[in-house]
Amino acid sequence: MSIKFKNKIKLFFIKLAAQRIQKNKFKIEKLDKVLIRINDPIGDAILTTPVYRELHNVNKNLQIDLILSKRNYQLFKNNPYINKIFILDKGKILLNELLYMRQRKYDLVIDLYGKISFLFFLQLHFINAKYYIANATSVADMKKYKVSTKDFNFFDHVFGKNLDMHHADRYLDFFNLLNYNIVNKYYEINIDKNSLEKFDKFFQEKKYIVGINYKGSNKGNSLTIETITELGKLLSKHFQNVTFILLSEPKYMNEARDICKKINKSNFVLTPKTNSLDEFISVIYFLDTIITTGSSAMHIASSFNKNIIAIYPNIQYYYTFEPRTKGRSIIINTESKTDTSKVNIESVLNALKKIIQESKDIENN
DSSP states (O other), X not given: OOHHHHHHHHHXXXXXXXXXXXXXXXXXXGOSEEEEEOOSSHHHHHHTHHHHHHHXXXXXXXXXXXXXXXXXXXXXXXXXXXXEEEEOBTTBOOHHHHHHHXXXXXXXXXXXXXXXXXXXXXXXXXXXXXXXXXXXXXXXXXXXGTOOGGGOOOOSEEEOOOTXXXXXXXXXXXXXXXXXXXXXXXXXXXXXXHHHHHHHHHHHXXXXXXXXXXXXXXXXXXXXXXXXXXXXXHHHHHOTTEEEEEOOOGGGHHHHHHHHXXXXXXXXXXXXXXXXXXHHHHHHHTOSEEEEESSHHHHHHHHTTOEEEEEEOSOGGGGGGOOOOSSOEEEEEOXXXXXXXXXXXXXXXXXXXXXXXXXXXXXHO
């Protein structure tokens, strides 16, 4: 069977399933159950956390169920607003869980993910919710099947159409669409107490702690070994009463250990080894300030309202992911649109000076 013929079959079933009678008016406070599919990257998943709190604020009795990937489970297992979590199996909903979802008789399904496969679209249809709403990029993703707008009436509302908005605001945009006021846009992670206790002794004797996260989501969004080494030497020499923690995932621990050896300063140390996302989150919880590339570490730090120095390539797209913290936030653009390592390390030094001075001023007042 040719790819062209397969696509024609897919288009036929999409058109068939998409011909729902759209129901544009509903009130969140009248709903009983909602099912939400969220993004796979950890940082993107954190940006969705205000959604569940805001839904709960509108309707305290609303049961909120999530569809997510296995790696995001630890982010939400302790979330007080979540009723049940379904874990995807290689991007698909397992048959027994799909049948259970249909039995749940959801009032509303919200797709925050931004991408919809042909199979997942059919699964959404099978769930048979009263209302469906979706991120605009989810709907745009259906164009790959060459389905026209007039043939695609599946979603009752489409939100987040302004691609220049902060990504967290795009996820929250359906509240505006339905004329609800958003109370709190800040992120929220419910920390694992056992993980906190594991690292408490390591951090308790240190006064002011600055974490440095040099790895981003890709090579261009990461600092090179040469850049992080130069930065570490500069900062540790200038701030001798500050403890710098080089953050690292387990797979990069040997590399990070070598960097610390090159810097060779007693106040520049390697992070304690973390074996889970819970533990990585707990390490960031103990920091006063983080210096980071655009990454999940930045969004985790935002959840705890840490001071953040974010290093971005010089391109507007990254501002749609900028830190959202009640702490101090300073964004440093690099000289390159593609390479984070082209950062002026003196700019990082000056940004940290500002943050530490402001912290002292607050303490003195």
